[in-house]
Amino acid sequence: MLAGGANDVVIEFRGVSYQLDSRQTILHRLNLEVRRGETLVLLGRSGSGKTTTLKLINRLLVPTEGEVLVEGRGTLVWDPIRLRRRIGYVIQEIGLFPHCTVERNVGLVPAAEGWPAEKRRERVRELLDLVGLEPAMAARYPHELSGGQRQRVGVARALAAGPPMLLMDEPFGALDPLTRAELQREFQSLQRRLRKTIVFVTHDLREALLVATRIGLLEAGRLVGLYTPEEFLRAPDPLAADYAAAFRTAENPTERGER
Amino acid sequence: MSLLEFFLRNREGVLELTLEHLWLVGVSILLAVAIGLPLGILLTRWPRARRPVLGGANIMQTIPSLALFAFLLPLPWLGERADRIAITALTLYALLPIIRNTYAGITGVDPAVVEAGRGMGLTDRQLLFKVELPLALGVIIAGIRVAAVTSVGVATIAAAIGAGGLGEYIFRGLAMVSNQLILAGAIPAALLALLADGTLGLIERRLRPAQ
Numbered sequence: 001m002l003a004g005g006a007n008d009v010v011i012e013f014r015g016v017s018y019q020l021d022s023r024q025t026i027l028h029r030l031n032l033e034v035r036r037g038e039t040l041v042l043l044g045r046s047g048s049g050k051t052t053t054l055k056l057i058n059r060l061l062v063p064t065e066g067e068v069l070v071e072g073r074g075t076l077v078w079d080p081i082r083l084r085r086r087i088g089y090v091i092q093e094i095g096l097f098p099h100c101t102v103e104r105n106v107g108l109v110p111a112a113e114g115w116p117a118e119k120r121r122e123r124v125r126e127l128l129d130l131v132g133l134e135p136a137m138a139a140r141y142p143h144e145l146s147g148g149q150r151q152r153v154g155v156a157r158a159l160a161a162g163p164p165m166l167l168m169d170e171p172f173g174a175l176d177p178l179t180r181a182e183l184q185r186e187f188q189s190l191q192r193r194l195r196k197t198i199v200f201v202t203h204d205l206r207e208a209l210l211v212a213t214r215i216g217l218l219e220a221g222r223l224v225g226l227y228t229p230e231e232f233l234r235a236p237d238p239l240a241a242d243y244a245a246a247f248r249t250a251e252n253p254t255e256r257g258e259r
Numbered sequence: 260m261s262l263l264e265f266f267l268r269n270r271e272g273v274l275e276l277t278l279e280h281l282w283l284v285g286v287s288i289l290l291a292v293a294i295g296l297p298l299g300i301l302l303t304r305w306p307r308a309r310r311p312v313l314g315g316a317n318i319m320q321t322i323p324s325l326a327l328f329a330f331l332l333p334l335p336w337l338g339e340r341a342d343r344i345a346i347t348a349l350t351l352y353a354l355l356p357i358i359r360n361t362y363a364g365i366t367g368v369d370p371a372v373v374e375a376g377r378g379m380g381l382t383d384r385q386l387l388f389k390v391e392l393p394l395a396l397g398v399i400i401a402g403i404r405v406a407a408v409t410s411v412g413v414a415t416i417a418a419a420i421g422a423g424g425l426g427e428y429i430f431r432g433l434a435m436v437s438n439q440l441i442l443a444g445a446i447p448a449a450l451l452a453l454l455a456d457g458t459l460g461l462i463e464r465r466l467r468p469a470q
Contacts, residue, residue, distance in 0.1 A: 058378055084380030095375025099393045108389070109379050157379070167378075 009033045010165060010197045011057055015066035018052050026052045027221045029066065039191060039198040041208040043243070044218035050201040053218070054167050057199060058087045070165075085109060088158030088196075092170040094150050096142040102128070102153050103138040109161040127156040132186060148179040155187075159194075166198045172207065184210050205247045208232075217243070262439055262446075269443070273428075277447050280424035283342065283417060284410045284451070287349035291406060295354045296399070299361025300387065309362070316355035324348060324416045332420070345417035345424075352413055353406035360402025364395030397467035404459035411452040415444065425451075 011034035018027040027049045034040045042050045055061040056068050059075045067074045070083060096105050104111075106127055107120045115123070125135055131152040142150055151171060158166055172180045172187075188211060191198065202208055208215050209229045217224040217232075217240055225237050233244045266273055302309045322330075331337055331344045338344060368391050376390045392399075418426025428444030431437075 055378075060374065060378055081380045081382055084378060089375065089378035091371060091375060091378070095369070095371040095373075095378075097372060097376070097390055097394075098369075108381075112381060112385055 008036050010036050010071060011199065012069040013053075013056070013066070014069065016056060016063045016068055017065035018049075018056060018061060019064040025221060027056075030223055032216060032223060032226075034197060034199055036197050037195045038213035039200055039211050041200045041202060041212035041215045042218055043202060043205060043208045043215050045203055047220075048218040049221040050203075050218055051169055052221075054169055054199060054201055057165075057167055058084045058089060085113065085161055086163050086165060088160075088163040088166040090151075090154050090158045090166065090168045090171045092173045094142075094154040094174075096150060096153060096157070098142050100141075101138065102133075102140050102142070102145070105142070105153060106138075106157045106160050108157070113161055123160065124156075127159055130159070130190070131156045146179075147175050148183060151175060151183060155190075164197060166196045168198060168200045170202055171200075173202070173204075180207075187211060205232075205243045206250070209247075262442055265439055265443055273443065273447060276423065276425050276427055276444070277451065280411070280414055280426075280448065280451060283345050283349060283414045283422065283424050284407065284455075287346045287410055287414075288353055288403065288407050290346070290350040291353035291357050292403060294350070295357030295402075296361050298354075299358045299399075300365065300392075302358070302362045303365045303391075313355075313359060313362075316358055319351045320355050324352070324413050325419060327351065328417070328420045341417070341420045341422035344420055345414065345422035349410050349414060349417070353410055356402040356405040356409075357399070358402075360405075361395065361399050364398030364402075365391045367398065368394045397463050400459055400463040400466055404456060404463060407455040407459060408452050411448060411455060415448055 011032075013030045013032040016027060016030045017025060019025045030049075030053065032040075032053075042053055044050050052061060056063055056075070057070065059078065059080045062076065067076070069075075070078065070087070075083060097108070100108070103121070103124050106124045107115075110120045110123055124138055128135060128137060133149060133152055133156070137145070137149065137153075142153070145153065151174075154171065158168075172183050175183065184207060191211070200208075200211060209232070212229050214226055214228055215232050216226050217237070219239055224239055225235060227235050227240065232240055233247075235241065235244070298312060302312060319327075327348045328344055331347055336343070337347055372390060372394070373386065376386050381389065414424050415426035415429055417424050418430050425444040425448045428440050429448075432440030432442075432444065
């Protein structure tokens with residue numbers, strides 16, 4: 001494989017384990033490669049280690065064993081601030097700053113990076129447009145927005161300084177089904193345009209199938225398998241098969257239990 | 260002589276003692292904020308210091324004010340002037356609510372918001388000044404408010420060691436068994452306390468982030 005090719009690896013886990021203490025191991029010897037421009041979905045139930053995996057990438061957590069490489073460099077070698085500013089971060093609770101307007105929320109990293117005010121304002125307008133928000137929203141405070149609007153602001157904020165990578169931790173998990181479907185659709189078209197390298201965490205197979213280039217199935221801190229969405233539905237692994245069966249049941253309530 | 264007459268006749272005296280009182284309280288609160296705020300922040304960064312620091316500030320509160328004045332009296336530089344003793348004692352009393360509320364305010368900030376900030380690549384300093392402190396400010400001001408109101412009351416006792424303030428009237432009134440003189444000190448002191456409470460309460464409400 002040629003360096004700089006379409007398949008080059010941007011994020012790599014090499015035998016990564018993460019232990020909370022001597023008795024609780026959250027992640028077991030994870031090996032995983034995320035390629036440039038793909039959306040890798042980490043699928044699994046709560047407690048399977050999805051969020052931990054994500055936080056190991058932007059060094060909110062540090063591996064107990066093994067190493068995580070981002071753009072070829074170990075996260076421990078990176079200056080954590082530089083590393084995190086190259087990686088946008090969207091979480092389910094959104095974490096918008098309640099004391100800041102939408103404009104200041106979105107413009108925070110550019111401001112921290114020292115962008116001049118005019119360029120910042122320009123960028124905020126551009127981003128709000130990108131995520132489908134009216135320019136007038138810029139002056140609002142987070143508590144004046146709906147759940148869907150807040151999540152859009154969260155995405156805009158993560159994209160603000162133009163990071164090549166995005167980490168998304170159940171970004172649409174707290175939304176009502178209609179808003180969620182709408183945002184998932186928009187996320188797809190956004191990703192087609194932006195081609196960021198994305199690691200996306202969810203427990204919802206439907207969402208995974210919709211947005212993923214590849215799906216990594218996690219269970220009890222171990223990577224069970226890596227599949228394309230098509231492969232996933234035919235995967236022989238019993239856990240993947242269970243997911244697929246539950247999914248089909250939900251899609252086709254009449255063909256209950258068939259695989 | 261009615262109380263009103265007393266105030267009219269002693270306008271200058273009342274004003275002077277009120278200003279003295281305000282000076283004692285104002286300086287000690289400023290000092291307590293200057294010491295307590297950084298200490299409170301430090302505790303959030305260094306949890307191991309929490310018990311000794313909060314414990315120490317707690318013990319300070321349990322010492323009766325007259326006893327604390329007496330303890331400070333023999334100290335070299337401090338003990339030389341009554342207002343130094345009074346300000347030191349008032350500062351020590353004001354520390355606990357300020358440290359405690361700074362700590363509680365910062366640790367009470369929604370962890371998701373802090374995590375988002377950290378994940379976005381804010382430095383510790385940016386996280387503190389742009390996220391944690393602004394969001395904790397309402398709680399911190401509430402602590403300063405408690406400290407200020409308490410200080411107005413405790414400062415009346417400073418007159419016992421000759422530090423001045425409205426306690427002068429109260430102690431004189433006690434000695435002369437004159438309710439009028441006691442009230443001449445107590446009423447302006449109560450008004451000062453209400454003023455401090457009201458002003459800081461207003462600031463506090465302004466600063467509480469809307470949810």
